[in-house]
Amino acid sequence: MQMPVPDPAVIARKARLVARLRQVLPDDAVIDDPGSLRVYECDALSAYRCPPLAAILPRTTAEVSAALRICWEEGTPVVPRGSGTSLAGGAMPTADCVILGVARMNAVIETDYGNRFIRVQSGRTNLSVSGAVEAEGFFYAPDPSSQLACAIAGNIAMNSGGAHCLKYGVTTNNLLGVTLVRMDGTVVTLGGPWGEPSGLDLLGVVCGSEGQLGVVTEAWLRILPKPEGARPVLIGFASNEVAGECVADIIKAGILPVAIEFMDRMLIRVCEDFAHAGYPDCEALLIIEVEGSDAEIDEQLAAIKTIARKHAPLALEEAADEAQAKRIWLGRKSAFSAIGKISDYMCLDGTIPVSSLPYVLRRIGELSQEHGLAVGNVFHAGDGNMHPLILYDANKPGDLETCERMGADILKLCVEVGGCLTGEHGVGIEKRDLMGVQFSPADMEAQMRVKDVFDPKWLLNPAKVFPLETSAARRAG
Ligand SMILES: Cc1cc2nc3c(=O)[nH]c(=O)nc-3n(C[C@H](O)[C@H](O)[C@H](O)COP(=O)(O)OP(=O)(O)OC[C@H]3O[C@@H](n4cnc5c(N)ncnc54)[C@H](O)[C@@H]3O)c2cc1C
Numbered sequence: 001m002q003m004p005v006p007d008p009a010v011i012a013r014k015a016r017l018v019a020r021l022r023q024v025l026p027d028d029a030v031i032d033d034p035g036s037l038r039v040y041e042c043d044a045l046s047a048y049r050c051p052p053l054a055a056i057l058p059r060t061t062a063e064v065s066a067a068l069r070i071c072w073e074e075g076t077p078v079v080p081r082g083s084g085t086s087l088a089g090g091a092m093p094t095a096d097c098v099i100l101g102v103a104r105m106n107a108v109i110e111t112d113y114g115n116r117f118i119r120v121q122s123g124r125t126n127l128s129v130s131g132a133v134e135a136e137g138f139f140y141a142p143d144p145s146s147q148l149a150c151a152i153a154g155n156i157a158m159n160s161g162g163a164h165c166l167k168y169g170v171t172t173n174n175l176l177g178v179t180l181v182r183m184d185g186t187v188v189t190l191g192g193p194w195g196e197p198s199g200l201d202l203l204g205v206v207c208g209s210e211g212q213l214g215v216v217t218e219a220w221l222r223i224l225p226k227p228e229g230a231r232p233v234l235i236g237f238a239s240n241e242v243a244g245e246c247v248a249d250i251i252k253a254g255i256l257p258v259a260i261e262f263m264d265r266m267l268i269r270v271c272e273d274f275a276h277a278g279y280p281d282c283e284a285l286l287i288i289e290v291e292g293s294d295a296e297i298d299e300q301l302a303a304i305k306t307i308a309r310k311h312a313p314l315a316l317e318e319a320a321d322e323a324q325a326k327r328i329w330l331g332r333k334s335a336f337s338a339i340g341k342i343s344d345y346m347c348l349d350g351t352i353p354v355s356s357l358p359y360v361l362r363r364i365g366e367l368s369q370e371h372g373l374a375v376g377n378v379f380h381a382g383d384g385n386m387h388p389l390i391l392y393d394a395n396k397p398g399d400l401e402t403c404e405r406m407g408a409d410i411l412k413l414c415v416e417v418g419g420c421l422t423g424e425h426g427v428g429i430e431k432r433d434l435m436g437v438q439f440s441p442a443d444m445e446a447q448m449r450v451k452d453v454f455d456p457k458w459l460l461n462p463a464k465v466f467p468l469e470t471s472a473a474r475r476a477g
Helices: 008-024 034-040 061-074 126-136 152-158 202-206 240-252 265-275 294-309 322-333 335-340 354-371 399-416 432-438 441-454 468-476
Strands: 054-056 078-081 098-101 108-112 117-121 175-181 187-191 215-222 230-237 259-264 284-291 315-318 344-347 375-380 388-392
Touching: 008 054, 008 061, 034 054, 061 098, 061 175, 061 215, 078 152, 078 215, 108 126, 117 126, 126 152, 152 215, 175 202, 187 202, 230 240, 230 294, 230 322, 240 259, 240 284, 240 294, 240 354, 259 265, 265 322, 265 335, 265 375, 284 294, 284 322, 294 315, 322 335, 335 344, 335 375, 335 388, 344 399, 354 375, 354 399, 388 399, 399 432, 432 441, 432 468, 441 468
Parallel strands: 054 098, 078 098
Antiparallel strands: 108 117, 117 215, 175 187, 175 215, 230 284, 230 315, 259 284, 259 375, 344 388, 375 388
16 A cells, blocks of 8 residues: 655744744653554544644643644644543544644642632543532532543533432532633633632533533532432333333423433343343333432322323332342443444433423334334433434444434434434534534524634634534635
């Protein structure tokens, strides 16, 4: 095979950039050899790959600021990266970019139990935030299933959710403030320990902005006292549609469990094999968790069971003990890894009104037949946040493209029933060309003008969120 001849201008530009970055960062914080850069060539949407020009791993806000200033002066794009667990390709590089990874910025800066907040560097993993306050009886509520690995930085950029967000809200509801470095190196503080006291709600703009507006280096997060107790119940049904109807009835009745999670037969099987949680043998399973004192738990579970019984459940079992409750959640939270053991897959993320669940689940089954690819369902049913997992064979020519077309059809279906393109995983590269399905040109223009203000040269996380041609034209000016 003939190797491509490297462009001397690109080599010279890279050498100058790397030399300048080494002037402001420690030597071990600048990576430019092709072998080491392969670590950064993709995120958890691993079907798409591209090695970056270089990667940097700063440790402080001042280092981030100095490095961004250099990239801004050099006209070099920068892709911020937390732990690289994005399922939407949000942290995927372009060939001409510098990856700015915050993994080494993982310190706890301040903890204030009286005022219920913690301030951390943004590279700290989600689970280790709860770990830092656990001994005092507190926790950080948003719990993405990737919480062992994903960073608060990525959570903020994607406005991430999780199984227990039905009651506590997603990242934006638990974020009090951030330190943000703009592309030109300017450091700004948005919000703070007591929330944004006045002025425009720029914290709300930054949360969910997918690394388009600045690099988050520190965050103030709300911490909550741990509940007295919690208990999950497993409810099995004869079909996906009936399970969907049960969820819709629980929500309609005004009951607010801490979590309502859904798994279909395929996922029940792979998760049971993984966690030995005691999931019942059925077509569709709901894991519903309530919390509070024993009396509160009993009262809520009684109301939920009354509704469930109207849908002829095949199983209705409370967790026998703490150990089983842990296995139930281990199985659910390991769903994406467990399915990865049996097939290549693409994980979608669309949101729908809960009342549409039965219809949408039936249509997903029909689309699976039409496209000839199997689909498994596991998702946050209580807030209508669907995660269809389309199974495909990466080694079979044309399968990935069929999977992409089927994914697009499912996401269009979500919008058609009044939902939206993403509930928590973000747009990234995966859904950028579907933005026009949900947003009018005027809607998108409004969003792009916000980016113009924060990042006038369009250097931050390019080729994401907005349709490829639109963002390329914007960047070219
Ligand atoms: C097995 C598995 C389970 C998952 N479960 C869930 C779930 O339950 N809920 C959920 O919401 N998501 C889930 N995800 C998706 C993913 O974990 C989340 O999107 C997570 O928030 C990404 O965090 P990260 O640190 O890995 O970010 P990355 O993947 O590194 O980056 C994600 C985005 O954030 C931007 N970014 C990163 N750092 C910064 C920064 N410092 N400043 C500005 N922008 C930045 C990136 O540019 C990119 O656009 C799951 C993923 C996997 C692999």
